[in-house]
Each structure stands twice: as structure tokens, then as C-alpha cells.
Amino acid sequence: xxxxxxxxxxxxxxxxxxxxxxxxxxxxxxxxxxxxxxxxxxxxxxxxxxxxxxxxxxxxxxxxxxxxxxxxxxxxxxxxxxxxxxxxxxxxxxxxxxxxxxxxxxxxxxxxxxxxxxxxxxxxxxxxxxxxxxxxxxxxxxxxxxxxxxxxxxxxxxxxxxxxxxxxxxxxxxxxxxxxxxxxxxxxxxxxxxxxxxxxxxxxxxxxxxxxxxxxxxxxxxxxxxxxxxxxxxxxxxxxxxxxxxxxxxxxxxxxxxxxxxxxxxxxxxxxxxxxxxxxxxx
Amino acid sequence: xxxxxxxxxxxxxxxxxxxxxxxxxxxxxxxxxxxxxxxxxxxxxxxxxxxxxxxxxxxxxxxxxxxxxxxxxxxxxxxxxxxxxxxxxxxxxxxxxxxxxxxxxxxxxxxxxxxxxxxxxxxxxxxxxxxxxxxxxxxxxxxxxxxxxxxxxxxxxxxxxxxxxxxxxxxxxxxxxxxxxxxxxxxxxxxxxxxxxxxxxxxxxxxxxxxxxxxxxxxxxxxxxxxxxxxxxxxxxxxxxxxxxxxxxxxxxxxxxxxxxxxxxxxxxxxxxxxxxxxxxxxxxxxxxxxxxxxxxxxxxxxxxxxxxxxxxxxxxxxxxxxxxxxxxxxxxxxxxxxxxxxxxxxxxxxxxxxxxxxxxxxxxxxxxxxxxxxxxxxxxxxxxxxxxxxxxxxxxxxxxxxxxxxxxxxxxxxxxxxxxxxxxxxxxxxxxxxxxxxxxxxxxxxxxxxxxxxxxxxxxxxxxxxxxxxxxxxxxxxxxxxxxxxx
Numbered sequence: 001x002x003x004x005x006x007x008x009x010x011x012x013x014x015x016x017x018x019x020x021x022x023x024x025x026x027x028x029x030x031x032x033x034x035x036x037x038x039x040x041x042x043x044x045x046x047x048x049x050x051x052x053x054x055x056x057x058x059x060x061x062x063x064x065x066x067x068x069x070x071x072x073x074x075x076x077x078x079x080x081x082x083x084x085x086x087x088x089x090x091x092x093x094x095x096x097x098x099x100x101x102x103x104x105x106x107x108x109x110x111x112x113x114x115x116x117x118x119x120x121x122x123x124x125x126x127x128x129x130x131x132x133x134x135x136x137x138x139x140x141x142x143x144x145x146x147x148x149x150x151x152x153x154x155x156x157x158x159x160x161x162x163x164x165x166x167x168x169x170x171x172x173x174x175x176x177x178x179x180x181x182x183x184x185x186x187x188x189x190x191x192x193x194x195x196x197x198x199x200x201x202x203x204x205x206x207x208x209x210x211x212x213x214x215x216x217x218x219x220x221x222x223x224x225x226x227x228x229x230x231x232x233x234x235x236x237x238x239x240x241x242x243x244x245x246x247x248x249x250x251x252x253x254x255x256x257x258x259x260x261x262x263x264x265x266x267x268x269x270x271x272x273x274x275x276x277x278x279x280x281x282x283x
Numbered sequence: 284x285x286x287x288x289x290x291x292x293x294x295x296x297x298x299x300x301x302x303x304x305x306x307x308x309x310x311x312x313x314x315x316x317x318x319x320x321x322x323x324x325x326x327x328x329x330x331x332x333x334x335x336x337x338x339x340x341x342x343x344x345x346x347x348x349x350x351x352x353x354x355x356x357x358x359x360x361x362x363x364x365x366x367x368x369x370x371x372x373x374x375x376x377x378x379x380x381x382x383x384x385x386x387x388x389x390x391x392x393x394x395x396x397x398x399x400x401x402x403x404x405x406x407x408x409x410x411x412x413x414x415x416x417x418x419x420x421x422x423x424x425x426x427x428x429x430x431x432x433x434x435x436x437x438x439x440x441x442x443x444x445x446x447x448x449x450x451x452x453x454x455x456x457x458x459x460x461x462x463x464x465x466x467x468x469x470x471x472x473x474x475x476x477x478x479x480x481x482x483x484x485x486x487x488x489x490x491x492x493x494x495x496x497x498x499x500x501x502x503x504x505x506x507x508x509x510x511x512x513x514x515x516x517x518x519x520x521x522x523x524x525x526x527x528x529x530x531x532x533x534x535x536x537x538x539x540x541x542x543x544x545x546x547x548x549x550x551x552x553x554x555x556x557x558x559x560x561x562x563x564x565x566x567x568x569x570x571x572x573x574x575x576x577x578x579x580x581x582x583x584x585x586x587x588x589x590x591x592x593x594x595x596x597x598x599x600x601x602x603x604x605x606x607x608x609x610x611x612x613x614x615x616x617x618x619x620x621x622x623x624x625x626x627x628x629x630x631x632x633x634x635x636x637x638x639x640x641x642x643x644x645x646x647x648x649x650x651x652x653x654x655x656x657x658x659x660x661x662x663x664x665x666x667x668x669x670x671x672x673x674x675x676x677x678x679x680x681x682x683x684x685x686x687x688x689x690x691x692x693x694x695x696x697x698x699x700x701x702x703x704x705x706x707x708x709x710x711x712x713x714x715x716x717x718x719x720x721x722x723x724x725x726x727x728x729x730x731x732x733x734x735x736x737x738x739x740x741x742x743x744x745x746x747x748x749x750x751x752x753x754x755x756x757x758x759x760x761x762x763x764x765x766x767x768x769x770x771x
Contacts, residue, residue: 128436133761135743136420143747143761149730225707228752240543247538249707250531250550250753265438266771273751274763277726279719279736 011041011187013048013211014194016055017204023047028212030187033098041187044212049179049220052208056150056177057226059205064147064175068123075119075173078200082193083112089161089192096160096186111162111193118169121268125174129272138281147175148252148271152221154214154234154242160186164193166259167231168207170267179208179227181218183234187211214238222246229271232256299613302620304407308397311484314345317353317507318490320360321500329353332509334483337404338617338626338661346483349506354475354515357504361446361473362521364501369473370443372499374430381426381468383496388419388461391492395485399457400617402484404626404662405580407618417742418461421760424744425465428765432470435762437771443471444547444770445523448516451486452529453479453628454583454684458742460486462759463526464503465744470768472524475504477516481629483507522546526767528585531682531708531753549757549767551585551749553682554710557703558588558739559725561696562597564715568737570604573688576713576739578612578624578666582686583632585754586711588739590679591690592699598692602670606651609666614655624686627662636664636685643669643678648689674705682708696721700728709751713739732758 011030012019021027024045030038063071082089086108094104129145151171156163160183168180182190194209210217218238222230222245229252232239243253252271259267314331316324329347336343349357369377388395392415399410433439447467451459460476467474478486490505506512510533517525517537524547527537531552541548558576560569576588593601617625627633644650648669657663664685672679672689679689693699703712711733714722726734732750735741742748747758757767 129763131762133743133745133747135741135746137741137743139738139741141743141746143763146751148751243542244539247535247542250535250538250552250755252756253542269766273732273756274747274749274758275726275732275734275751276747276761277723277734277736278738278741278746279722280738 008039011039011191011211013042013044014191014198014207014209015048015052016059016208017198019195020048022212023051030185032095038095039188041191041211044210044217046217046220048210049217049224052179052210053150053224053226055205056179056208059203060147060149060177062203063177063206068126071173071175072119072122074201075122075169076116078197078202079112079115079119081196081200082108082115085192085196086112089189092188092192093161096189097158107162111165114162114165115169118173121173125268125272129269129274133276135278140279140281141276143274143276145174145272146275147171148273149176149228150179150226151176151229151231151271152179152181152224152227153231154181154218155183155190156234157183157185157236161189161193163233164190166267167233170259171229171231171271172207174268174272176229176271177206179210179221181214181221181234182209182211184212184214218242219245222251223248225249228252229254231259231267231270233259299621301616303616304397304400304618304620306397306401306618308394309401310394311344311398315347315483315487315507317347317349317357318487318503318505319353319357320504321494323490334402334481336401336661337628338658340660343401344484346487346507349508349512351515354506354512354519357475357506358446358448358516358519358521360501360504361475364499365445365473368499369502370471374432374471377468377471378426378429380496380498381422381429381465384492384498385419385422385426387492387495388415388422391488392416392419395457395488397618398488399485400625402482403453403456404617404628406622406625407620408622409580414455414458417744418457421458421461421465421744425469428466429469432765432769435765437766437769441769441771444768445472446521447472447474447524447526447768448477448519448522449474450477450513450516450525450527450529451479453482454580454585456482457485457489459528460489466759466764467526467768468502470765472768473502475506475516475522477506477508477513480509517541524548524768526757527551531755534755550755551757551759552753552755554585554587554708554750554754555590555680555682555706556586556588556711556713556731557590557592558713559699559703559715560591560593560597560601561716561718561721562594563717565717565737566600566604569715570601570608572713572715572737572739573605574608574612577688578686579740581624581627581664583628583684584740585682586733586740587684588711588713589683589688591688592693592702593690594699595692595694602690605668609651609653609668612653612655612666614653614663614665615658624666627664627685630662632684633662633664636683636687639678639681639683640667640687643672643676643687643689646676646678648672648676648678674702680706696725700725704728704730707753710754711735
């Protein structure tokens with residue numbers, strides 16, 4: 001009696017709420033921690049990057065325009081979806097990172113909890129980062145944190161799910177739209193989590209997940225004039241070059257290693273602007 | 284009331300008598316050295332560069348041009364002071380130094396106002412009522428933070444960055460020095476300040492004040508010079524933080540230069556602010572707000588309301604009233620207490636303004652300039668308003684940094700927001716309307732760091748200032764301004 005043959009999945013990009021193969025038709029082989037073939041993954045092109053940026057720019061006002069309560073619920077819904085499919089995630093984390101099943105499950109648990117933590121931030125940042133300013137004069141003056149806009153994130157190479165959640169959820173929860181470049185060598189947990197976002201009421205274009213070559217795609221993101229900020233967490237040796245390219249459009253740049261546990265709010269603040277409004281007071 | 288603009292010449296019987304402030308209050312030395320490690324270096328040890336009064340082109344004094352070795356000495360002095368003194372000085376004691384500095388600025392405010400007006404060309408009314416009092420207020424405000432950093436919202440015991448290199452522009456020389464130094468010192472950093480090439484004098488008076496305050500040597504060092512001096516500061520490996528206020532072009536170069544290095548960076552760059560006027564705005568206040576928005580400080584203001592977006596239904600009346608008001612602006616001797624618009628800061632800036640105004644005319648916009656008489660000597664530009672401006676004109680896109688307003692019109696709030704945001708800058712905008720809900724709706728959609736509603740060009744130490752997009756990043760002022768100088 002033969003075992004049932006798997007129905008294997010094609011791993012695709014997430015752009016504007018849809019799952020295209022790369023417009024280039026290219027793929028690359030992803031192997032597990034032991035070198036065994038896992039999948040042919042879409043290899044995004046410069047055109048895919050530009051499409052993702054356009055989608056993110058178009059989607060961002062609606063995401064920021066939703067209530068903070070609503071954004072929190074959407075992120076929490078994403079965590080629910082991830083938790084419900086945690087076995088699937090754990091399987092891919094184990095394969096990608098070479099972890100035992102138990103360690104992979106624990107990692108997924110932490111990733112989901114982290115997403116829940118960010119979900120709870122959406123309606124806190126305004127009060128925590130903003131406030132009223134007692135200016136000398138007949139004015140009501142207040143400062144609000146507002147999103148930078150479109151943020152590109154280079155997910156860490158090694159931490160395929162936990163690290164991915166941090167770099168994506170932080171800019172997202174403060175109202176940015178995100179284009180995430182997954183770890184080139186360990187992309188599948190990120191691709192799965194991206195799929196789950198599409199069933200969690202995350203509006204199309206708010207989260208875009210690309211897979212492919214860091215060397216090819218990161219400079220396109222760093223130089224794109226319609227990208228407002230870039231998290232270089234996964235930039236590896238290219239940090240300096242990418243940061244220099246990003247300077248041409250005065251991007252907000254978060255350097256690798258700067259969003260860690262020792263400064264948990266740094267990543268939240270990295271892609272937030274302070275908008276200050278003065279209004280006259282009078283009869 | 285006549286709707287015809289009245290020229291200054293027709294107001295002869297109403298003319299003001301001159302009311303000049305005394306230039307001798309400035310008490311300037313003939314030449315200045317650098318302020319390093321608590322003392323002034325010998326002026327004779329440096330190449331001396333004249334700094335001019337832009338209203339007369341007369342030399343006010345000569346100042347030292349700091350070269351790489353001078354910058355290095357200043358940075359090493361700042362590092363030594365950080366390691367040995369300032370990092371072990373309690374917040375409460377740092378606070379008291381800053382309070383002292385605030386008081387000393389207040390005590391010498393009349394002198395400082397005259398120095399600022401002489402060196403910069405801005406009206407004495409502005410240096411006296413805005414620049415100098417706000418500079419003192421900034422030190423006073425941040426003084427209070429020095430021993431309360433645990434409560435600033437960045438977690439317990441936030442650490443300073445170390446040595447801060449600070450490069451400031453010529454448009455508000457002392458105020459920009461205060462914006463840079465006060466939060467940096469409150470947070471526990473030591474500083475090397477590079478004043479602008481054309482306006483070094485008030486910073487050198489501030490150095491005297493730091494001596495009078497007995498601020499420990501090396502905690503603040505002031506190196507005068509040009510762009511090369513600033514570049515040496517940016518390049519110096521001993522600097523932990525660069526704070527720059529100036530053009531987007533230079534800011535971009537600095538950001539690229541620091542890419543991949545551990546140096547922290549904040550940038551406060553250019554702008555092309557939209558001042559949006561709805562048809563229900565209170566017209567008298569709004570006309571004054573438009574005037575303040577673009578002609579304050581000769582338009583040498585990064586957050587100037589240099590694009591007037593006026594709703595079509597009131598455009599004719601607004602322009603008529605605006606022209607009449609522009610015609611009444613008093614342009615001339617900056618030391619005269621009645622002067623509204625002073626001198627352009629430098630020959631180079633005047634040339635840039637003239638070039639962009641010529642581009643405005645050649646691209647088809649309609650120019651109106653005040654008929655005011657301009658002095659023979661010095662650098663002057665008559666207050667100017669362009670109508671028939673389209674969004675693609677250079678005068679609608681590029682920062683002119685002069686007394687030149689570009690007027691565009693709109694029909695709906697959506698169109699106003701869209702036109703206001705149609706720029707790579709994002710520093711400041713104005714909104715004029717009596718309808719609060721509409722004002723807040725517009726404010727939510729403007730991509731700008733500062734939004735003034737029914738006012739313009741207001742500043743306060745408690746209020747964060749800074750831009751989005753290519754106007755830079757980081758804030759100065761308020762609790763948010765501390766983050767620029769803390770490792771958070």
C-alpha cells in the first residue's frame with residue numbers, strides 16, 4: 001500500500017493583496033538547514049519592487065486612516081491566524097533554522113506573542129509619543145506621532161519568523177505600509193505569515209512580502225524615491241552602501257542591531273514622525 | 284476704504300521718523316579666535332575672515348577660519364570634558380548651568396539683538412522680540428529637563444550620546460545655537476558648534492556668556508569657518524552625533540557621508556511650505572499671517588509659507604489686500620525699530636533669489652514687487668508676490684529662501700491638500716479657516732512636521748519642530764527634542 005503523495009505548494013510573492021509569481025518568471029531554490037531541497041521560491045525583480053512600492057503608497061492612507069482600534073484588531077486577527085496555523089509555521093521554522101520541533105514551536109509561540117504585543121500598541125503610541133505642549137501664547141498646541149509612510153524592511157537573515165515579525169509589525173502598527181524582503185535563505189516562514197495576513201483583513205498593499213536576492217533588490221528599495229524609510233536589519237555587509245543610497249532621498253534609516261530588546265521602542269519610533277499643530281485660542 | 288494700493292510715497296505725511304537702535308551696543312572686538320576648551324585662541328594664530336553687515340557691506344569684525352587641526356582640538360576638548368567632567372556632573376548641576384546661561388542671555392539681550400541684526404541683516408524688532416528671547420527660553424526650558432530625563436518617556440536612565448557636532452545656519456544664528464546646545468547639554472553631551480560662515484558673531488558672544496556662566500572648559504566649543512570646517516566636523520571619528528540645520532543638498536551629502544558609520548544624525552533641512560487659505564478665513568488675521576509667513580526674516584526661513592494656496596472664491600480679494608499690505612511694508616535699515624523687512628544676508632543669497640525670480644518671470648508667472656526704495660549699499664530685495672504660478676514652475680518647487688511668495692489657487696479641500704503635498708519637502712504648512720473640523724481634517728492629511736492653524740511662524744521651546752520627507756528627520760524642542768541627544 002503506497003503512502004498518499006503530498007500536494008506541494010508554490011511559494012509566491014505578496015503584492016497588493018495578491019499572490020503573483022515574480023513578473024520575471026524567475027525562481028530560486030531554497031534548501032533547509034541540512035541542504036535538502038525545499039522549494040522553488042519566486043525571485044522578485046526590480047519591477048516587482050516598484051509594483052510593491054506603488055501598492056504600498058496607495059494603501060497607506062487607508063491603513064493610517066482606519067481607527068487605531070481597528071488597526072489593533074487587524075493585527076490581533078493576524079496573530080490569531082498565525083496561532084491557528086502554528087504547526088505549519090513551526091514545520092517551516094524547524095526546516096529553515098535547523099531547530100528541533102519543540103524549539104521551533106517555541107519560536108513560533110514567541111513570534112505570535114510578539115505580534116499580539118504590537119497589536120496592543122496601535123492605540124497607545126499617540127498617547128505615549130505625543131501630547132500637548134504648553135507654549136507661551138494664546139494657542140492650543142499638540143504633537144502627534146504619524147507614520148513616515150512607506151517603509152521597506154530587510155528581514156534578518158537568520159531569524160526567519162521572530163525577526164520577521166519584529167521588522168514588519170513595528171512600522172505597521174504605527175500606520176506605515178510595509179514592503180518586506182524576506183531572508184533570502186530562509187524565506188518560507190515569512191511567506192507563510194504573509195499569506196496569513198491576507199486572511200486577517202490586512203488591506204491589500206499594506207503588507208507586501210518579496211522573496212529573492214538581497215543584492216539585487218535591496219538597492220532598489222533603498223534608492224526608491226517613494227520609500228520613506230528603510231530598516232536595514234538584514235542588510236548584512238551592505239549596510240553602508242545601502243544607507244548611502246538611502247541618503248539621496250533623506251530616508252529614515254534604522255541600522256542593524258538597533259531595534260533590539262534593550263531599546264524595545266526604538267523600532268517603533270524609527271518610522272514615526274512628530275506632527276505638531278498650533279491652533280489659535282480666542283473668542 | 285479704498286481698495287487701491289497706497290504706495291509708500293503717498294504716505295509721506297504718515298512717514299515714520301527714523302528710530303534707530305545704537306550699533307555701538309554691540310561692543311564687538313576687531314577680531315575673534317576660536318572658543319576651544321573654555322578659552323579663546325589667539326586670533327592671530329588663524330586665517331582671519333571678515334564678517335559683513337549685509338545692510339552696508341561694511342566689515343563688522345574678522346573671525347578665525349578653523350581648519351582640520353582646529354576642529355580636531357575642539358573635538359578632543361569636548362571628549363575630554365565629556366569623560367572627565369560632564370558625564371559625572373549630576374543632572375541637577377547641569378540644569379543650573381543651563382539656567383545660568385538662560386539668565387545671562389536675558390541680561391545681555393539688548394547687546395545680542397544688536398549683534399544679531401548687524402551680522403544677519405534682520406530687523407531689530409525681530410532679533411529683539413523673537414530670536415533672543417526664544418534663545419533664552421530654550422535654555423530655560425531644557426535646563427529643567429536635565430535632572431528629569433528618567434521621566435521623558437525613554438525609559439529609566441537614558442544615556443547621552445557623547446560628543447555632538449552641531450552645524451547651524453545663518454538665518455537665526457543665536458536661536459539655532461540655542462536649539463542645538465540646550466537639549467544636547469541637558470541630555471549630558473558635550474558639543475562642538477560650527478556657526479554659519481556669514482553670521483558667526485552672536486555665537487562668539489555666547490561663548491563669552493558660557494565663560495561668565497563658568498561652564499566647565501570643553502563642554503561647549505565653538506569653531507567658526509565655512510563649509511570645509513563643517514565637513515571636518517562631520518568627518519571627525521571622535522564625533523558621536525551630528526546635528527545639522529541647513530539646505531537639503533548639504534544634508535543629503537552629510538547623510539551619505541555618515542552612512543554605515545555609528546554616528547547619530549538629525550537633519551533639519553529645507554522647505555516649501557504651503558499656506559492654505561479657505562474662503563471663510565478671518566481676512567485681516569489671514570493677510571497678516573501670509574505676510575508673516577513669507578516676509579518674516581526676509582523669507583530666510585526654512586518653514587516659510589512660500590506657497591500661498593488660496594481658495595478661488597476669495598483669490599481676487601486676498602490678492603488685492605495682500606498687495607496693499609506688501610506695499611506698506613517698511614524695507615530698509617535693520618537697526619530701525621520700525622523696519623519690517625531687512626537686508627538679504629549675503630551677496631550669494633541675493634544672487635540665488637534673483638536667479639529664481641528671473642526663472643519665475645521667464646516661466647510665465649506674473650510678478651509684483653513692492654515699489655519701496657531700496658538702499659544703495661548692501662543686499663536688498665523688494666518683497667515680491669508671483670501670481671499665475673503653476674505647480675511645475677521652479678518658484679513653486681524650489682526653496683527660494685527670500686521674500687518671494689508664489690500664489691496658487693484651489694477649489695476644494697482635497698485639491699488644497701494635494702497641492703500642498705506636491706513637493707519633496709515636508710516641513711511646515713499653514714491652514715486658515717474658521718471651521719475647526721475642516722482645519723483638523725486638512726492638518727491630518729498634510730505631510731508636514733509643523734502645522735499652523737490661523738497663525739504662522741510661531742516657535743516655542745516646548746513645541747517640537749522639524750520635518751518629514753526631504754525636510755529632514757529628528758525634532759528640536761519639546762520632550763521629543765531630547766531624543767536627538769539620547770541613546771534611545
